Amino acid sequence: xxxxxxxAENVAKHFGRTRALDGCSFSLPEGSVTGLVGPNxxxxxxxxxxxxxLAKPTSGEITVHGTAVHGRMHPDVSLLTQKxxxxxxxxxxxxxxxxxxxxxRWSSARADEVLDLLAGVDKDAKVRTLSAGARTQVAIAFxxxxxxxxxxxxxxxxxxxxxxxxxxxxxxxxxxxxxxxxVLLSSHLLTDLGDVCDHLLLLDxxxxxxxxxxxxxxxxxxxxxxxxxxxxxxxxVVVDSSHTSRQTTALVRGGGVPEGFQATHPDLEALVMGYxxxxxxxxxxxxx
Amino acid sequence: xxxxxxxQQRPVxxxxxxxxxxxVAAILLLRAVMVAxxxxxxxxxxxxxxxxxxxxxxxxxxxxxFDRLHLAEATVLAAPVLIGVFVGxxxxxxxxxxxxxxxxxxxxxxxxxxxxxxxxxxxxxxxxVVLVYQLVVHxxxxxxxxxxxxxxxxxxxxxxxxxxxxxxxxxxFAYTLGMFAxxxxxRTLVAMTLTLGLFVAxxxxxxxxxxxxxxxxxxxxxxxxxxxxxxxxxVVESGFxxxxxxxxxxxxxxxxCAGKGDAQGAxxxxxxxxxxxxxxxxxxxxxxxxxxxxxxxxxxxxAGLAVLFVLGSVWAVRRQV
Numbered sequence: 001x002x003x004x005x006x007x008a009e010n011v012a013k014h015f016g017r018t019r020a021l022d023g024c025s026f027s028l029p030e031g032s033v034t035g036l037v038g039p040n041x042x043x044x045x046x047x048x049x050x051x052x053x054l055a056k057p058t059s060g061e062i063t064v065h066g067t068a069v070h071g072r073m074h075p076d077v078s079l080l081t082q083k084x085x086x087x088x089x090x091x092x093x094x095x096x097x098x099x100x101x102x103x104x105r106w107s108s109a110r111a112d113e114v115l116d117l118l119a120g121v122d123k124d125a126k127v128r129t130l131s132a133g134a135r136t137q138v139a140i141a142f143x144x145x146x147x148x149x150x151x152x153x154x155x156x157x158x159x160x161x162x163x164x165x166x167x168x169x170x171x172x173x174x175x176x177x178x179x180x181x182x183v184l185l186s187s188h189l190l191t192d193l194g195d196v197c198d199h200l201l202l203l204d205x206x207x208x209x210x211x212x213x214x215x216x217x218x219x220x221x222x223x224x225x226x227x228x229x230x231x232x233x234x235x236x237v238v239v240d241s242s243h244t245s246r247q248t249t250a251l252v253r254g255g256g257v258p259e260g261f262q263a264t265h266p267d268l269e270a271l272v273m274g275y276x277x278x279x280x281x282x283x284x285x286x287x288x
Numbered sequence: 289x290x291x292x293x294x295x296q297q298r299p300v301x302x303x304x305x306x307x308x309x310x311x312v313a314a315i316l317l318l319r320a321v322m323v324a325x326x327x328x329x330x331x332x333x334x335x336x337x338x339x340x341x342x343x344x345x346x347x348x349x350x351x352x353x354f355d356r357l358h359l360a361e362a363t364v365l366a367a368p369v370l371i372g373v374f375v376g377x378x379x380x381x382x383x384x385x386x387x388x389x390x391x392x393x394x395x396x397x398x399x400x401x402x403x404x405x406x407x408x409x410x411x412x413x414x415x416x417v418v419l420v421y422q423l424v425v426h427x428x429x430x431x432x433x434x435x436x437x438x439x440x441x442x443x444x445x446x447x448x449x450x451x452x453x454x455x456x457x458x459x460x461f462a463y464t465l466g467m468f469a470x471x472x473x474x475r476t477l478v479a480m481t482l483t484l485g486l487f488v489a490x491x492x493x494x495x496x497x498x499x500x501x502x503x504x505x506x507x508x509x510x511x512x513x514x515x516x517x518x519x520x521x522x523v524v525e526s527g528f529x530x531x532x533x534x535x536x537x538x539x540x541x542x543x544x545c546a547g548k549g550d551a552q553g554a555x556x557x558x559x560x561x562x563x564x565x566x567x568x569x570x571x572x573x574x575x576x577x578x579x580x581x582x583x584x585x586x587x588x589x590x591a592g593l594a595v596l597f598v599l600g601s602v603w604a605v606r607r608q609v
Contacts, residue, residue, distance in 0.1 A: 052394050072398070079394045085387035098292045102395035146395070169543060 003066030005030055005076075005150050005182040006051055011060035012206075013046050020046040022206040022258050024060070028150075028182055028199065033173075033215075034184035035193040037272050038203035039279050044186040045082060047203065048152045051184070052079040064150060075105065078148035082155045084139040089127035092138055094119055099145045111145035116168045117174075133164030140171055151175070153185035157192060165189070194268040202272065204279045210271075218265050222252050223274075226261035236260040240278035249277075290396055301413055302377055308417045312424050315360065319428040324355055326431075335433035342435075349435055357436045360425045364450035367421060367488045371414045376466025377479035379410055380559040380605060384474035389608060392395040403605050407598070411463055414458055443522035445495060452580060457587035462487050464597035469542035471604035494589060499524045502521045503586040504572035512558045512569055521573040522582075528566040535570070542566050 005029040014022045021043045028034055034086045036044050041288060049055050051062055052115060053069045064074040073079075085097055092115065100106040114137065115121045121134050121141075130138065136156060153172070175181050175195055184201070187193050200217055202210040211219055221239070223233070226248050236255025241248060250273035257263040266274065294301075326332050334342035339350065383389040386609055392402050429438055429447075437447055448454065465486055470479035504524045512528070528536045536542065542564035545555050574582060 049390075054390060054393055073394050073396070075396060077394075079390075081387065081390050081394075082385040083390075085389075085391045087292075087388060087391075088386070089299070092296065094295060098295075099395070101289055101292055102397045104396040105569065142391075 003063065004028060005065060006184065006277045007061075007063045008047075008051075010062050011047075011050065011057045011062055013043070013050060013055065014058045016046070019206050021050070021203075023100045024203075024206070024208050026201055026208055026211045028184060028201075030201045031176070031182055033176055033183045033185070034199035034201050035186055035195070035197035035198050035268075036201045036203065037188075037190070037278050041201040042279075043206040044203055045154055046206075048079060048154050048184070048186065051150075051152055052077055054079070066101075074150075075146075076149040076153060077253045078143035078146045078150070079141045080139050080153040080154060080156055082158070084135055086135065086139060086142070088126070090127050091124050092127060092130075093123040095127055095138060095142065096123075096145065099142050103146050105147055106145050107147050108145065108146060114141035114144050114171060117171055132159050133161065133168070135222075136160060136164070136168055137171070140168065142177055147179075149179075149181060151181050151183045151185075154181065155186055155188070157187055157189050165192060172196070175207060176226045187244040190269040190272050194199070197268075200268070200272075202275055204275065209275055214268060218268065219252060221266055221271055221274075222250055222257065223249065223266045223270060224258060224261040225249050230260050232258055232261070240274040240281070242277075251278075289401060289405045290409055293406050295573040297410050297413075300410070302450055304413055304417045305374075308421060311363070311421055315424050315428055318356065318360075318512050319431055322428070324413040325349060325352065325430055326427060326435075331435065335435055338439055344439045347434055353432060354436060357429055357432055358426060358446060359449040361437060361446040364422050364455055365423050365446065365458075367418045368455060368462040368485060371468040372462025372483045372487055373480045375414045376463035377470050378476045379406055379467045379470055380601065381474055381476040381479045382468030384470075384608070385476060386529035389605075393608075399601070402500055403602060407467065407601075411460075413501055414463060418455050418459045422450065426451065439519070439585070441520040441522075442576060443520075443574065443582075448498075448579070449495075453582035453587045454583055457590040458491065460594045461490075461575075461597075463492075464601070466593040468597040468600045468604070471601040471608075490593070494586070497589075498582065498586055499574065502574050502578055502582055504574050507571045507573055509569045509571075512561045512566060520576050524574065526569070526571045528561070528568050529568040530565055531567045532581075536566060539566060 004027040008024050011024040012022050024043075024047065028278060036047070040046055046055070050057050051064070051069065053072045053074060054232065056070070062069045064077055067074060087098065090098065096108060096111050096115075100108060115123065118137070121130070121137055127135065135246060140156070156168055156172070160168060163176075169192060170184060173184070176183055185193075185197075196212055199212065200210060200214050201208065202269070222236075224234075226232070228245060228247055230248065232241065232248065232250055232252075234255045235253055237253045239251040239253055241250035251266065252273070310390050315569040326335065326349065329345040331342060331345055331349055339346050380389070383392070395397060422467065429436055432438070437444065442448060442451065448460070462483065466479060469482040469486075472477065473479055474484070499522055508529070526538045528542070530536050543561060543566075544564075545557055545560040
């Protein structure tokens with residue numbers, strides 16, 4: 001059986017009355033790089049911690065390479081959490097020794113390789129003294145030392161300067177190219193995502209809105225522009241629409257080009273923005 | 289895993305050991321000065337006999353040293369709560385605060401092994417430090433013998449609580465209490481405060497329970513006008529028996545000897561009491577030779593609480609995201 005690296009079936013996670021995730025189903029193809037996007041509080045971090053086995057789903061099941069995740073880290077998975085937790089008083093070298101001690105499978109060669117990339121990290125420096133970029137590099141080295149087949153990255157690019165962001169992505173992409181790692185990464189930085197991701201998983205209010213191959217998704221959606229006042233008649237789904245005094249713009253999923261409108265396919269950024277705006281509008285309407 | 293915890297706890301170890309070295313040096317110095325005092329006052333023989341058998345030099349000696357020795361016992365009483373607050377409470381709370389628990393939980397090592405290693409590696413040095421300090425303080429108390437706090441017997445609360453297995457049992461209790469509070473509340477400061485408060489409360493309550501752990505021995509005396517028991521045993525209860533051997537619930541009216549004085553005004557209380565119907569004086573005591581049993585019984589209560597806190601911590605850490 002050639003099972004998907006990560007598969008979720010009807011996964012739900014409730015914290016008391018809050019539904020962080022509800023009825024989530026998707027599967028990541030082998031060797032894909034999937035961007036996990038959605039507004040704040042959409043359930044991205046929750047989803048990643050469920051896949052890593054940090055938390056147990058309220059219902060449904062997540063499998064990694066066909067094995068169900070049951071509140072325990074799958075040996076093939078590595079997770080880099082948002083806070084990038086490391087033992088602050090350790091030196092980088094001691095941190096890597098800790099990684100070797102805590103793992104059945106560990107490659108110090110691989111970890112060192114990642115640490116030496118780019119400007120290189122001083123291995124005798126205390127972790128707490130590192131810059132945000134170097135700290136992320138150490139955290140990634142720690143995650144890759146486990147030789148994961150699935151790499152989960154929660155906001156790996158937040159608080160990095162553009163250069164460090166670019167370099168961090170390069171480290172990850174090198175691993176993908178060399179070892180065929182499957183990556184699921186959450187980020188708000190849509191331009192960076194567009195450069196590296198081939199798949200998209202869009203979450204909103206704990207539900208999967210869009211999932212699949214980015215080219216296919218972009219193909220399925222249209223940005224349509226028409227004169228103000230003209231009814232938008234389409235057999236597709238209007239994701240989001242906005243009106244100015246002169247024109248109507250809408251993001252439409254499926255269907256043909258509506259009468260009187262000009263249609264183009266959106267880029268990743270426009271697509272995600274459309275969904276995010278629609279999400280906020282729904283929340284505003286509900287709040288009233 | 290052991291190495292990681294050792295490395296994490298290194299600053300705590302260094303502090304513990306440094307504290308121990310300073311404290312032991314101070315105690316040994318004080319002990320040497322005190323022994324020199326004993327020698328100078330020619331009191332070395334008195335150490336075994338007690339104050340009554342010795343002259344004014346012994347009084348002078350006690351004026352200088354008795355309170356200092358008591359204070360040393362008090363520091364042994366304080367050691368367990370310090371371990372609970374500064375070693376137990378931050379053990380898990382600091383990991384949760386800094387998010388490093390998620391680092392450990394996303395590696396191959398199981399949560400149970402992570403917890404067990406942290407528990408053992410942090411606890412052992414703390415327990416050893418408390419035990420060593422207790423023994424050093426005790427050697428000082430021994431040197432003062434019956435001229436020091438030991439003269440009030442092994443059941444006197446500061447002496448009892450600073451001896452035998454008690455300090456280690458209290459330490460284990462304080463440490464696991466801190467660990468549990470940290471695992472549940474995930475805030476170091478909250479856990480430290482709770483540990484301090486709960487430790488003091490539980491210790492205060494259980495100090496009163498101590499004397500009920502052993503069925504006392506009844507000591508009878510026909511001498512109605514004297515103390516039946518010398519200093520040493522723990523007196524749980526004392527009073528009078530009537531002629532049938534039953535306890536007199538309220539002997540106060542029978543002790544009224546007004547107008548029973550002889551020509552000189554002196555009262556023969558014994559004769560007066562007997563006339564009033566009091567036959568014997570009794571004391572329910574825990575004899576000195578049962579002190580080890582009492583230490584073990586009390587320690588088992590604290591050990592039992594420690595087991596509950598360990599189980600509670602396991603539950604709290606396992607449900608942690």
